[in-house]
Amino acid sequence: MKYLVCISKTPETTAKIAFKDGNSTFDTDGVQFILNPYDEWYALVKAIELKEANGGTVTVINVGGAGNDTIIRKALAIGADEAVRVNADAKSGFFVAKQIAEYAKANQFDLILLGKETIDYNGSEVGAMVAEFMELPYLSYGTDLQINEGVATIKRDIEGGSETSKTSLPLVVSAAKGMAEQRIPNMRGIMMAKRKPLNVIEPVACEDLSIVVSYSLPAGKSSVKMIDPENMDELVRLLQEEAKVI
Amino acid sequence: MVLVFAESQNGQFKKTAFEAVTYGKKSAEILGTTCEAIVIGKAENPAQLGQYGANKVHHLTGSGFNSFDSQSYSNGIAGVAERMGAKLIVVSHTSTGKSVLGRLSVKLNAGSVSGVNHLPESKEGSICVKKNVFSGKAIAEYKINTPNAVFSLMGNTLKPEQSGTDAELIEVQLEDTTVKTEVVSVDLQQGSAAPLPEAELVVSAGRGMKGPENWGIIEDLANVLGATTACSRPVADTGWRPHHEHVGQTGVAIRPNLYIAAGISGAIQHLAGVNNSKTIVVINKDPEAPFFKAADYGVCADLFDVVPRLTEAIKKAKG
Ligand SMILES: Cc1cc2nc3c(=O)[nH]c(=O)nc-3n(C[C@H](O)[C@H](O)[C@H](O)COP(=O)(O)OP(=O)(O)OC[C@H]3O[C@@H](n4cnc5c(N)ncnc54)[C@H](O)[C@@H]3O)c2cc1C
Ligand SMILES: Nc1ncnc2c1ncn2[C@@H]1O[C@H](COP(=O)(O)O)[C@@H](O)[C@H]1O
Numbered sequence: 285m286k287y288l289v290c291i292s293k294t295p296e297t298t299a300k301i302a303f304k305d306g307n308s309t310f311d312t313d314g315v316q317f318i319l320n321p322y323d324e325w326y327a328l329v330k331a332i333e334l335k336e337a338n339g340g341t342v343t344v345i346n347v348g349g350a351g352n353d354t355i356i357r358k359a360l361a362i363g364a365d366e367a368v369r370v371n372a373d374a375k376s377g378f379f380v381a382k383q384i385a386e387y388a389k390a391n392q393f394d395l396i397l398l399g400k401e402t403i404d405y406n407g408s409e410v411g412a413m414v415a416e417f418m419e420l421p422y423l424s425y426g427t428d429l430q431i432n433e434g435v436a437t438i439k440r441d442i443e444g445g446s447e448t449s450k451t452s453l454p455l456v457v458s459a460a461k462g463m464a465e466q467r468i469p470n471m472r473g474i475m476m477a478k479r480k481p482l483n484v485i486e487p488v489a490c491e492d493l494s495i496v497v498s499y500s501l502p503a504g505k506s507s508v509k510m511i512d513p514e515n516m517d518e519l520v521r522l523l524q525e526e527a528k529v530i
Numbered sequence: 531m532v533l534v535f536a537e538s539q540n541g542q543f544k545k546t547a548f549e550a551v552t553y554g555k556k557s558a559e560i561l562g563t564t565c566e567a568i569v570i571g572k573a574e575n576p577a578q579l580g581q582y583g584a585n586k587v588h589h590l591t592g593s594g595f596n597s598f599d600s601q602s603y604s605n606g607i608a609g610v611a612e613r614m615g616a617k618l619i620v621v622s623h624t625s626t627g628k629s630v631l632g633r634l635s636v637k638l639n640a641g642s643v644s645g646v647n648h649l650p651e652s653k654e655g656s657i658c659v660k661k662n663v664f665s666g667k668a669i670a671e672y673k674i675n676t677p678n679a680v681f682s683l684m685g686n687t688l689k690p691e692q693s694g695t696d697a698e699l700i701e702v703q704l705e706d707t708t709v710k711t712e713v714v715s716v717d718l719q720q721g722s723a724a725p726l727p728e729a730e731l732v733v734s735a736g737r738g739m740k741g742p743e744n745w746g747i748i749e750d751l752a753n754v755l756g757a758t759t760a761c762s763r764p765v766a767d768t769g770w771r772p773h774h775e776h777v778g779q780t781g782v783a784i785r786p787n788l789y790i791a792a793g794i795s796g797a798i799q800h801l802a803g804v805n806n807s808k809t810i811v812v813i814n815k816d817p818e819a820p821f822f823k824a825a826d827y828g829v830c831a832d833l834f835d836v837v838p839r840l841t842e843a844i845k846k847a848k849g
């Protein structure tokens with residue numbers, strides 16, 4: 285089996301969010317980037333688990349600039365066998381999905397795994413787009429995945445519960461919490477990662493169909509109103525009359 | 531035309547469906563066009579969507595639409611969108627909506643924005659729309675570079691508004707043979723409260739509760755409000771509460787009208803999932819708890835005293 289895992293980078297959650305060039309660009313100055321948790325903890329580890337159980341290879345793919353090689357090496361250290369970086373600025377989910385789909389079509393994977401979303405823009409779009417470009421089934425928010433004689437059984441999160449589906453391979457799946465357990469790279473993994481192949485390829489032509497043109501900051505919360513703990517009637521009154529939420 | 535995919539579950543429309551149609555109607559007014567809805571599979575009285583602003587309701591039934599399959603659903607929606615010349619397609623930002631959004635974008639070559647929480651604007655002939663990014667720490671404005679667009683609408687962005695009458699119903703029978711996915715079971719949690727992603731009122735608690743045996747006071751508070759319960763991550767990780775209650779960066783992201791947090795410190799990863807709540811009430815005995823900075827109302831006291839008292843006060847106010 286050949287597994288492809290799509291990995292992205294995202295600012296670390298405590299990063300300061302600021303913009304430059306007239307609020308048109310995210311200011312990455314001093315921002316630390318991490319491997320997107322859903323990609324790292326769930327999608328990647330699930331692919332590695334499947335490979336450990338059934339054999340095969342795990343390839344990770346990222347669409348981004350050379351600055352992303354650090355997170356790609358981390359994925360290799362966790363256990364991916366090889367990596368591909370599509371050398372382009374990822375400006376839209378559509379562009380990213382097109383690049384991934386082109387590579388995947390040419391290289392025939394049985395299973396394409398993604399994170400359920402990136403934690404910065406929460407797009408949750410790329411998986412469905414890759415699946416559509418490739419005309420494959422897509423199951424989102426997977427929390428469990430079993431493959432038996434070419435049939436995949438996927439349990440996925442839906443509002444208020446879960447849904448279990450069966451489908452054929454090849455297949456695109458996005459992974460949510462529950463799909464696998466986080467793995468911390470060990471020293472041996474980190475050393476081996478340095479020798480694993482990281483191929484850089486050039487993008488195929490693709491227009492961005494939608495892009496961010498500007499950023500703004502939300503209206504700041506007015507400072508908190510402290511309520512006397514002895515007077516919960518007052519809190520209830522405020523919730524009813526001022527906030528109008530109950 | 532603005533085409534809204536109105537989701538139903540077991541034949542019943544979800545609240546998000548009415549929100550989406552209301553959003554579609556308002557968007558149509560902005561874009562100078564009309565709103566129509568599309569309903570797939572079993573649905574009770576689809577024409578009622580007219581009351582929320584849909585002029586017509588296209589009801590798709592047939593072999594491909596008996597259970598959810600992202601391919602057959604998006605084929606169905608794209609077919610109607612193309613035939614009717616939809617300029618904007620709106621789906622809900624739910625597990626179903628998000629599974630078709632990207633497919634529709636590719637199928638129709640339409641610029642997409644997921645999780646919008648503002649109405650669109652028309653700027654120099656292009657559709658623009660805003661959404662929250664970076665865990666609610668910023669708002670991004672997107673420009674659509676194509677003539678038609680696809681949005682998924684964040685829950686609780688607006689309240690469903692009923693004004694019109696029932697819509698004209700158009701029954702469409704389609705045999706979709708592309709279905710590759712078969713739903714074998716659906717497992718919904720029991721309980722009357724709304725599932726977390728859709729909940730308008732949420733009562734949440736953290737490690738300050740000391741142990742799972744103390745959750746009765748949280749459930750009582752949730753019950754008088756008709757609220758859904760939630761918790762912080764360590765609480766779910768240690769098995770005090772079920773995993774589906776975990777909110778935050780790695781759990782469920784919610785945006786209720788009211789979020790009450792008791793005994794939760796307000797770590798950045800927790801805030802990432804709850805920051806978009808309209809009103810936040812924090813109960814914590816530590817005046818330095820970071821959560822107070824993100825709160826609208828704060829009570830600095832022992833939660834074991836305050837929570838039961840708040841429950842009583844609500845009971846009293848509700849008569
Ligand atoms: C990568 C990553 C992802 C994470 N994702 C999430 C996530 O999605 N969701 C999440 O919640 N966390 C997440 N966390 C964990 C997060 O950083 C915090 O550790 C966690 O939110 C703390 O939970 P807590 O507030 O319940 O506990 P604590 O931080 O221990 O806070 C307990 C609070 O209760 C108060 N308290 C104690 N007793 C009482 C009392 N009797 N009355 C009133 N108040 C009392 C204390 O003053 C304290 O403020 C994540 C962490 C990491 C590193
Ligand atoms: N630039 C990228 N390169 C490779 N994979 C990506 C990239 N951006 C997003 N992905 C994958 O797509 C998933 C969903 O991303 P999104 O739709 O942007 O929320 C992520 O969890 C990744 O698995």
